[in-house]
Amino acid sequence: MDNAGSPITLPLDREVIRMHNSHTYYGARLGVGHQRAMIDGNITADACIIGAGLAGLATALELARAGLDVVILEAAHVGFGASGRNGGFVGPAWSQRLDNLSQTVGEDHAAKLYRLSLEGVEIVSRNIKQLEIPQLELTRGKLSVARTPSRDAFLRRRDRLRNEFGQNVEVWDTEQVRAVLKTSRYFQALYYPDDFQINPLAYARGLAMTLEQMGGKIFERSRVKRIDRERNHLKLNTESGSVTTSQLVIATGGYTDGLIKGLQRSFIPISTYIMLTEARPELIGKAIATPFGIGDQRRAGDYYRLVDGGTRILWGGRITTRISEPRQLAKILHRTMSDTFPQLEALKVDYAWSGLMGYARHLMPQIRQIEKNVWSCTSFGGHGINTTAIGGTVLAEAILHKSDRLQMFKPFGLDWNGGPFGRAAVQATYWWMQARDKFAERMWFAADTGA
Numbered sequence: 451m452d453n454a455g456s457p458i459t460l461p462l463d464r465e466v467i468r469m470h471n472s473h474t475y476y477g478a479r480l481g482v483g484h485q486r487a488m489i490d491g492n493i494t495a496d497a498c499i500i501g502a503g504l505a506g507l508a509t510a511l512e513l514a515r516a517g518l519d520v521v522i523l524e525a526a527h528v529g530f531g532a533s534g535r536n537g538g539f540v541g542p543a544w545s546q547r548l549d550n551l552s553q554t555v556g557e558d559h560a561a562k563l564y565r566l567s568l569e570g571v572e573i574v575s576r577n578i579k580q581l582e583i584p585q586l587e588l589t590r591g592k593l594s595v596a597r598t599p600s601r602d603a604f605l606r607r608r609d610r611l612r613n614e615f616g617q618n619v620e621v622w623d624t625e626q627v628r629a630v631l632k633t634s635r636y637f638q639a640l641y642y643p644d645d646f647q648i649n650p651l652a653y654a655r656g657l658a659m660t661l662e663q664m665g666g667k668i669f670e671r672s673r674v675k676r677i678d679r680e681r682n683h684l685k686l687n688t689e690s691g692s693v694t695t696s697q698l699v700i701a702t703g704g705y706t707d708g709l710i711k712g713l714q715r716s717f718i719p720i721s722t723y724i725m726l727t728e729a730r731p732e733l734i735g736k737a738i739a740t741p742f743g744i745g746d747q748r749r750a751g752d753y754y755r756l757v758d759g760g761t762r763i764l765w766g767g768r769i770t771t772r773i774s775e776p777r778q779l780a781k782i783l784h785r786t787m788s789d790t791f792p793q794l795e796a797l798k799v800d801y802a803w804s805g806l807m808g809y810a811r812h813l814m815p816q817i818r819q820i821e822k823n824v825w826s827c828t829s830f831g832g833h834g835i836n837t838t839a840i841g842g843t844v845l846a847e848a849i850l851h852k853s854d855r856l857q858m859f860k861p862f863g864l865d866w867n868g869g870p871f872g873r874a875a876v877q878a879t880y881w882w883m884q885a886r887d888k889f890a891e892r893m894w895f896a897a898d899t900g901a
Contacts, residue, residue: 474535475726475757475764475801476651480585483655486527489669489691495521497849498686498695500674500709503533504650504834505827506701507657508573508842510666516850520666521693523686525673529654531703532834535805537724537753537766539743540574541592541645542567542617545831546813554812555861562858564615570840571644577839578648583656585649587757591742592645595627595636600747604638618644630740635790647743647755650835677709684823697849700820701827701842704806710820716864717808717816717829724766725783725802727794731761737791738763752786763787763797779804807831814862817841825849826864 497513499506502524510520524530544551544567551560578586596604604621611617620641627639658668669691677698678685686693700710704719727734738744738756745753752767765787780802788795808829810816815837816829827845830837848856 474651474724474803476534476649478801479587479649480652480655483528484659486524486668486670489523489672489688489693492692492694493521493667494694495519495667496695497521497697497699498523498684498693499699499701500524500686501531501701501703501705501828502528502654502658502668502670503531503701503703504529504654504657504838505533505703505830505842506699507533507654507661508839509699509701509827509846510661510842511657511664512843512846513849514661514664514666516846516852518850520661521695522661522666522668523672523674523688523693524668524670525702525705527670528658528668529651531705532722532805532807533654533703533838534651535724535803536650536722536832536834537743537755537764538647538650538835539592539645539745539753539755540571540648540835541642542571542615542836543833544814544837545809545833550813559858559861561614566840566844566855566858567836568615568617569843570836570838573839573843574653574836575646577657577660578653581656581660583653585652586656587649587652588646589741589743589755590643590646591740592642592647593622593627593631593639593740593742593744594642594747595631595639595744596747597635597637599624599637601638604640608640618642630738630742631744632737632739632793633791636746641742645743648835653835674709682823697823697825699825699827699845699849702808703828703830704808706808706828710824710826712864713816713820713826713828715866717810719806720809720831721804721806722766722832723779723783723802723804724764725780725799726757727763727765727787728798728800729758729761730797733794733797734761734763736793752790754787762800763794777802807834810862811865812862814859815841816862816864817845817856817859818863819848819856820864 496518497520499510499522502522506522510522514520548564608619608621611619622639622641624637627636672688674686674688676687683694683696684698706714708714741756743755754763754765757764765783767786780799784799809831810829816826819825825845827841844855847853
């Protein structure tokens with residue numbers, strides 16, 4: 451399992467929930483996995499990465515491929531954070547939308563960043579093919595659905611992605627969408643046949659095993675307590691040992707602490723919720739008749755997909771600065787699912803969990819040099835599998851002096867997160883986005899019905 455203990459059984463109305471905030475469906479499917487030792491004693495390395503999530507693993511792999519001696523120090527275990535808890539969706543783009551990026555850095559710069567995100571998808575695809583990672587449960591295709599009529603906007607986006615980036619995108623009409631998603635909530639959709647979904651914990655574990663096969667070292671339960679600077683080296687101290695290194699990469703996402711001045715103050719830890727339903731394929735088939743991943747176009751939307759051979763639904767959503775107790779978040783997500791698909795009201799929940807993501811105020815990752823020999827590769831928000839892949843690659847290129855592509859992220863600095871006021875502002879913004887989404891749907895309904 452994904453946690454050290456056993457799942458707990460809790461009643462929720464007529465449902466039986468087997469869940470724990472550190473226990474996910476992915477962990478239940480894969481089992482405990484390889485347990486790595488704590489660091490013991492003092493070692494040296496060319497590069498040390500703090501954090502064994504997807505960003506840290508991607509960076510470490512690129513450095514190891516270049517012949518560097520690499521060590522990862524992980525406070526919990528491989529894939530513990532958002533890397534092993536997310537929805538498993540893999541497709542291009544960043545958390546910050548392309549149109550907003552264009553307004554911030556200009557059309558040309560935004561296009562280059564988008565192409566990087568496409569390259570990130572290619573890296574993940576190549577890793578899956580070359581590394582032969584087991585238990586990935588890969589499925590292909592994604593539908594981005596609209597809850598208000600959006601045909602014209604979708605046609606414009608399709609044309610831009612096709613013409614400017616060569617991306618394979620189709621527009622589905624309402625009838626085509628409702629043939630596979632049996633709800634009146636949805637209208638048109640953008641279909642991305644080259645997007646895919648995986649078990650993210652399996653992917654993280656596969657990268658970790660590959661790194662170790664190349665000679666890299668990963669120490670779990672080895673939280674860095676203090677960093678000492680010694681001339682051109684840094685010494686990372688844990689309770690049981692230390693690493694002396696010439697290059698340090700912080701890749702700790704939503705779990706970043708105050709080790710590096712300014713880094714913790716530059717992001718907001720955001721929680722997202724995911725649940726897994728019981729296995730009832732006949733009932734689920736009355737609502738969802740496609741293996742594609744689904745994400746809606748709302749500012750604060752839902753995402754979901756069928757898993758376990760189409761017998762269960764993995765449903766995620768919500769963006770909040772608060773972590774809810776599992777029973778409560780299961781209620782929230784079940785209510786959202788039932789609102790979209792009333793025919794699933796009787797479907798029970800088996801697992802529910804949350805995890806922290808790192809969001810910078812500019813909604814872009816913090817891939818940069820912080821100070822001499824110290825780098826960050828973090829804050830990938832809710833769009834992390836492809837972006838961590840390219841982020842780790844670009845950062846490794848900078849450390850190895852192979853490219854200057856790191857400069858593309860220069861506009862996205864370590865902006866102050868606003869402290870407690872920043873968190874309150876994020877929560878208020880999320881509630882405002884929810885209200886706008888609901889208002890837009892109600893306005894369309896009123897206009898359509900003449901109410």
